[in-house]
Amino acid sequence: MIFSSISRAAAAAVLLCTVGQARPAGLMSQVKRDNALKFDFGGEKIRGVNLGGWFVLEPWITPSIFEATPDNVIDEYTLCETLGKAEAHNRLHAHWDSWIVESDFSEMAGIGLNFVRIPIGYWSVFPNDGDPYVQGAYDYLGKAIGWASNHGIKVMIDLHGVPGSQNGFDNSGQRGDVRWTQGGSVDQTKNALNKIRDDWAGHDSVAAIELVNEPMGPSLDMDTVRQFMMDAWGNLKSSNVAITFHDAFEGVNSWNDWGSGMWSLLLDTHHYEIFDSSSLQLGIDDHVSTACAFGSSMSTNNKWTISGEWTGAMTDCAKWLNGRGVGARYDGTYYYNGQGSSYIGDCAGKFTGTVAGFGEADHNNIGTFINAQIAAYEKADGWIFWTWKNEAAPEWHFQNLTAAGLVPQPFSTANGC
Numbered sequence: 571m572i573f574s575s576i577s578r579a580a581a582a583a584v585l586l587c588t589v590g591q592a593r594p595a596g597l598m599s600q601v602k603r604d605n606a607l608k609f610d611f612g613g614e615k616i617r618g619v620n621l622g623g624w625f626v627l628e629p630w631i632t633p634s635i636f637e638a639t640p641d642n643v644i645d646e647y648t649l650c651e652t653l654g655k656a657e658a659h660n661r662l663h664a665h666w667d668s669w670i671v672e673s674d675f676s677e678m679a680g681i682g683l684n685f686v687r688i689p690i691g692y693w694s695v696f697p698n699d700g701d702p703y704v705q706g707a708y709d710y711l712g713k714a715i716g717w718a719s720n721h722g723i724k725v726m727i728d729l730h731g732v733p734g735s736q737n738g739f740d741n742s743g744q745r746g747d748v749r750w751t752q753g754g755s756v757d758q759t760k761n762a763l764n765k766i767r768d769d770w771a772g773h774d775s776v777a778a779i780e781l782v783n784e785p786m787g788p789s790l791d792m793d794t795v796r797q798f799m800m801d802a803w804g805n806l807k808s809s810n811v812a813i814t815f816h817d818a819f820e821g822v823n824s825w826n827d828w829g830s831g832m833w834s835l836l837l838d839t840h841h842y843e844i845f846d847s848s849s850l851q852l853g854i855d856d857h858v859s860t861a862c863a864f865g866s867s868m869s870t871n872n873k874w875t876i877s878g879e880w881t882g883a884m885t886d887c888a889k890w891l892n893g894r895g896v897g898a899r900y901d902g903t904y905y906y907n908g909q910g911s912s913y914i915g916d917c918a919g920k921f922t923g924t925v926a927g928f929g930e931a932d933h934n935n936i937g938t939f940i941n942a943q944i945a946a947y948e949k950a951d952g953w954i955f956w957t958w959k960n961e962a963a964p965e966w967h968f969q970n971l972t973a974a975g976l977v978p979q980p981f982s983t984a985n986g987c
């Protein structure tokens with residue numbers, strides 16, 4: 571109520587006066603006392619990376635897998651459909667076996683990371699009859715949890731693709747229409763989450779489970795989405811995990827009126843400044859102030875709030891970032907679903923190689939932007955970078971960005987915002 575009638579800053583001030591502490595009311599009451607969570611949410615900051623492109627393929631993260639297929643292969647669904655189960659099985663198992671290995675976890679621990687978010691598709695948990703997808707990633711998830719445990723890293727298991735696709739993005743498994751919530755898809759989603767709960771919620775290293783990644787609120791019935799969140803929460807509420815829900819693109823401050831009487835809720839918001847023309851036109855100073863203002867708005871929420879995806883990128887130039895064959899808004903080559911774009915700057919030769927290949931200005935600006943975002947998100951409860959590694963998108967490659975000195979070591983909020 572408060573948030574709709576007065577400005578966000580004023581609302582935050584009202585809450586601060588009311589409760590006389592640094593974070594708004596509600597945070598304490600949401601934590602169930604007898605519920606031993608495995609991470610000090612709200613105390614210690616989450617500092618994590620996503621293991622993107624491992625169990626849910628994305629053409630821009632591993633272009634080599636897609637370059638070895640015809641142009642109609644645009645996501646994991648069409649890859650499996652086109653190659654057939656036997657060949658898809660061979661290629662995917664080779665990928666699962668090599669993309670992330672235990673030494674990645676020791677390296678993550680070595681640079682101070684305390685969390686990994688691991689995207690997985692429903693088809694790896696509970697396959698649907700008739701799907702072309704192949705099985706096996708769920709076993710590798712188990713391996714990953716063991717490695718995380720060996721190196722003292724907590725895991726968020728993130729249900730990244732649900733039946734019918736919750737957002738139409740290739741990273742849901744199937745690019746195109748948003749058909750989630752139709753037919754039995756919500757029940758199938760809850761079943762997958764219950765299996766993840768039964769198999770993994772009791773593990774010492776599994777500190778969080780995310781109900782569904784990026785449901786496309788503006789295209790879905792939000793009453794249905796909220797009901798799903800509440801029902802799925804109910805199924806997980808006796809587990810000792812933070813029950814993580816994405817803001818459904820409804821705005822990071824739009825969930826304060828929701829969730830009363832519920833506990834262990836962790837709000838996940840994703841912050842990118844590259845998927846619309848006006849953000850792409852910002853200079854470095856405006857990118858920094860936009861991120862810092864976003865971090866401030868995260869910190870006024872009455873729930874633990876993290877930026878569960880973000881990047882060092884200030885353009886969308888990485889090859890196939892918007893989908894195989896789609897182009898970039900930055901250089902005006904984007905064309906998708908009847909929407910085009912106009913030229914802002916040149917992508918050629920930029921941001922398509924390695925971190926080591928950045929020019930001096932890009933090196934400095936990307937480092938400044940990363941530093942600012944760490945400070946911004948640590949005003950709230952922390953961050954999980956997208957992504958740990960990839961084949962050819964340097965601004966999205968946390969491992970290499972850190973090695974090249976573009977991430978403060980040790981992690982620090984100094985000089986950030």
Ligand SMILES: *[C@@H]1O[C@H](CO)[C@@H](O)[C@H](O)[C@H]1NC(C)=O
Nearest residue numbers: 924925961962963964967970
């Ligand atoms: C990351 O670093 C490795 C090892 O130096 C290198 O082979 C790879 O090309 C780099 N990738 C990017 C995107 O920077």
